[in-house]
Amino acid sequence: MCDTCGCNITPGNEHLVQPGGRLARTGDGREAVTVLKSLLSENDHQASHNRDHFDRHGVLAINLMSSPGAGKTRLLEATIDALGDEFSIAVVEGDLETENDAERIRARGVEAVQIATGSACHLDAHMVHDALHRLDLDGVDILFIENVGNLVCPASFDLGQHRNITLLSVPEGDDKPSKYPVMFRAADLVLLTKTDLLPYLGDFDPQRAERCLRQLASEAPLLALSATSGEALEDWFGWLRGELRAQQERRDRGETARPRIQPDGARLHADMHSGHHHQHHHGDAASGGS
């Protein structure tokens, strides 16, 4: 995937790798280097490559995040059952251990790659990149990446997906967006799952869940559904069809899309390619700027 890139050396940093381009030293002072790069710029960089890869194959990549057991795999099963003839779907499954979820997907006749993260509580762009080498994306319309069940860590790692979906299942309680703002702010779509359980959990108020979400300044749509009863799944399918159309249109225009809260990532990635700046504590004409 990365063979044609050559982007390790950029116009901004090439002077650093050329002989003699290294900084002159100051007398006794330390050298202060201004960096201003994301702590995860290496991950973000790989994520951009993944996104290019998806765009080249005309694939819409969707990252599913939730706490463990909120119904990610069950929703994928229901989606494959309903839309398997309409679209070509592939799945990357992330779990700490086991092939269980990938096997559930394969049982439905869909290609699935399992990533066993071991001790890592989230997927990162490199793990997804490795998984892509085991997945044939030709002809695939939608790639679902099911992240590790965890409402904290996955939100920090761009994988190269176009859209983030966060699931909130009824048994978890309606105030989850207030308790996990970073995760819910990252969502382009929030799915309220297991609505068939609402009658048994009388204190779950879907409107309160939506209020908590809006208080995070999120305009993401919130859809309530049940994968087991099939209730309101059509709304979800409608959203998917719309996103797929939008992705195809973007592709025709040579554009891409990032999940909603990653404009900073985009900016930082651009910064990274322009290299970093440096300055010295003690004025030294010979040291110059970059």
Add this chain to the structure above:
Amino acid sequence: MHEFSVCIALMQQVQQIAREHGAGRVERIRLQVGPLSGVEAPLLQHAWPLAAAGTLAEDAELVIESAPIRVQCSQCGAETEASANRLLCGACGDFRTRLVSGDEMLLADLELSHIDQQRAQ
């Protein structure tokens, strides 16, 4: 938690920059980590010595700064302070705001020293 992965990524970045600058030691590392970054500063501080052990940043001072959460309202234009789970406009109360600061997760700058400096000292 993912703070250890973040520390490992930071370590790789720091080492690369130190190499590019021919530095022998990293003396100080300054980060900016906002409350909405998804990373907890105390956990980073805690994980850092593990990631830095045996590297040229082993004795570096890790300084983590946090910017306050501020939002700008798309309706009335006001810029106000907000809290992590209440990002509403402080002036008109509207929820359609844009985060101005508070989600940064940056390696801000480094202080490096060179081998020959150390020898001279």
